[in-house]
Amino acid sequence: MKKLLDGGGWGHNTPVIFPHPAAAVTLVVTDPQLAELAVAIKRWGRELGFQRVGIAAIDLGEHEARLSEWLAAGFHGDMAYMARHGVRRSRPAELVPGTVRAISARMDYLPPEAAEPWRVLNDRALGYLSRYALGRDYHKLLRRRLQRLAERIAATVGPFGYRVFTDSAPALEKALAEKAGLGWIGKHSNLLDRRAGSWFFLGEIYVDLPLPADEAATAHCGRCTACLKVCPTRAIVAPYRVDARRCISYHTIELAGSIPLEFRRAIGNRIYGCDDCQLACPWNRFARPTVEVDFRARHGLDAPGLSGLFAWDEREFLRRTEGSAIRRIGHQRWLRNIAVALGNAPPSPAILAALQARLRHPSELVREHVAWALGVQQQTTAVRPTNAGPPSPRPKT
Known part of the structure; x- marks a missing residue:
């Protein structure tokens, strides 16, 4: 050889x-x-x-x-x-x-x-983007x-x-x-x-080279069900079976239309993807940080304030997401996702003002989600219900 x-x-x-x-x-x-x-x-x-x-x-x-x-x-x-x-x-x-x-x-x-993922997920004034x-x-x-x-x-x-x-x-x-x-x-x-x-x-x-094939890996999940238990929308309907129609990553990245009402509260502050099943997995205690400079967090998106992101116009969105996978969802879906997260955020005059500023957005998709978020915010401010959605749990591993 x-x-x-x-x-x-x-x-x-x-x-x-x-x-x-x-x-x-x-x-x-x-x-x-x-x-x-x-x-x-x-x-x-x-x-x-x-x-x-x-x-x-x-x-x-x-x-x-x-x-x-x-x-x-x-x-x-x-x-x-x-x-x-x-x-x-x-x-x-x-x-x-x-x-x-x-x-x-x-x-x-x-x-x-x-930023530490669970810290971001538990601060509803911030937006969480998949790592x-x-x-x-x-x-x-x-x-x-x-x-x-x-x-x-x-x-x-x-x-x-x-x-x-x-x-x-x-x-x-x-x-x-x-x-x-x-x-x-x-x-x-x-x-x-x-x-x-x-x-x-x-x-x-x-x-087309008949190289010697390696031995297939064997499974080591055992009896662990941490990922099934932590999924906010119960998208992992059974071990090894994910219903994308329930998955937050699907709704915030793949879905072009309106996010179903039944999942909006569970989405919390996840504005692009979801990592909960990976964060809960015990095997990820052995995960290694990347050595690639290109994969390091940019523009403060590891722990961004929701109101600031919601203020981006399309030009700013395109500038900040140049060379990023985020750009593929486009500005309208970006605003749609953030509107949902703002609806789930702690009520404040700043959030109400940010949402009201988008009520007349040209996109019906954006307007619908802004109206929903405003309704949730106004109801929360008036009633202060206890069912606003628990913070994301930090599972025991």
């Missing part, structure tokens, strides 16, 4: 041609060059900033059945894209012909200097690093078939990562690593 890594073996300009994928799989265990290449790929991945890299076999039959059941139950809500592409989402070789393996890579994103969105958008960074990894492979073995993914195509990323040994899918549906928790991004490279 040293000859191969030095430029010999297959050669830089010689296309790598394998037999039919079904036959190629039989070479995995016996070809020492492929085994050494797999070791090198993991080393190169770490050099590029990935904390772990694994290689997955692409038989996802069990996960395909689960996806079909999840879709049939309507748990995807308005995310119609989840039902597109048929079985290509769970059959990599049908999405990218010739694929026989998936290289799965993990990159940690937990920002080291960000993954506090820094720059991860898509471009991961895609560039994965592309460089693919180019490093090509520089060693010559041209080969591949495609890089980072939330950019219909792929069962967590299922592939589990098969690559990077972790197991927890009861909250996030991938978990015993040594690193779940605060990380995933990316893949589909390849």
